[in-house]
Amino acid sequence: MTPAENHTVFDHVTYILTGIPGTEESHVWMAIPFCLMYVTTLCGNSLLLVIILTEQSLHEPMYLFLSMLATADLLLSTTAVPRMLALFWFRAGEISFAACLTQMFFIHVSFTAESAILLAMAFDRYVAICDPLRYTTVLTKSVIGKMGLAIVTRSFCIIFPLIFLVKQLNFCRTNLLSHNYCDYMGITRLACDDITVNVWYGAAMAIFVIGLDAVLIAISYVLILRAVFRLPSKDARLKALRTCGSHVCVILMFYTPAFFSSFAHQFGHIIPGYILILLANLYLLIPPMLNPIVYAVTTKEILKRVTNVLN
DSSP states (O other), X not given: XXXXXXXXXXXXXXXXXOOSTTOGGGHHHHHHHHHHHHHHHHHHHHHHHHHHXXXXXXXXXXXXXXXXXXXXXXXXXXXXXXXXXXXXXXXXXXXXXXXXXXXXXXXXXXXXXXXXXXXXXHHHHHHHHHSGGGHXXXXXXXXXXXXXXXXXXXXXXXXXXXXXXHHTOOBOSOOEESSSSOOHHHHHTTBSSOOHHHHHHHHHHIIIIIIHHHHHHHHHHHHHXXXXXXXXXXXXXXXXXXXXXXXXXXXXXXXXXXXXXXXXXXXXXXXXXXXXXXXXXXXXXXXXXXXXXXXXXXXXXXXXXXXXXXX
């Protein structure tokens, strides 16, 4: 057989998601915590959205940004988790190429949007603590609306080229995706073309988008802490720090799994594949589930209204 025959190019009509390699016998049981986390995500974020949208007193910048975060969480988890459950419980791993690209697109758009929303929330806390007298004039509803539009536009413009980069590739390898959802690099690695451009674009996206957001958030909190420790009384300092506590928790829950997963992929040759995939699932499952819980527990206004709804 000649080299040309070895690299016959063909178009994948469908892909087969194989789940988490090496854990096939446990898929049914693994799906149970996944399902519970997804149900918690749906209930928590939906309740949070209803409370914020129906309570006029919560139509303030911090809560409007929180409603954006809840929307992104719902989109992220709903794009990925139902397909995972179908795969684990019913062995429904077959997915069309178009559906796979669509899932990949919305997962990455949601993730990128969440990063930008967390940056916007950091800016909100910065203005509230460092320049409180101008808070209501800086963060008007019009400005928040424009920020929300900018977040959506930025996420779309950054992720949409991934579709073209993947569609330009020729595939001559297996259509088996060793994953439980469609991710950009998983699809790209099945190509028989040179994927250098694809790899560099993915790396640039991670560094200059997610990484830059994280750096700007860190800078904002350095400025916030400097302003807090200049406050005259201990009570004032504690009150200011408490207003940032829930946001810091959400930031850590979002960026820690993402960066840890990216770091682990650099050592993929020594880390078992199922560990890498489980790490990749962390930022699809954990932050969307815990974000509404964190804000409900740490924010008096939301806790009060959640208690009223449940009672």
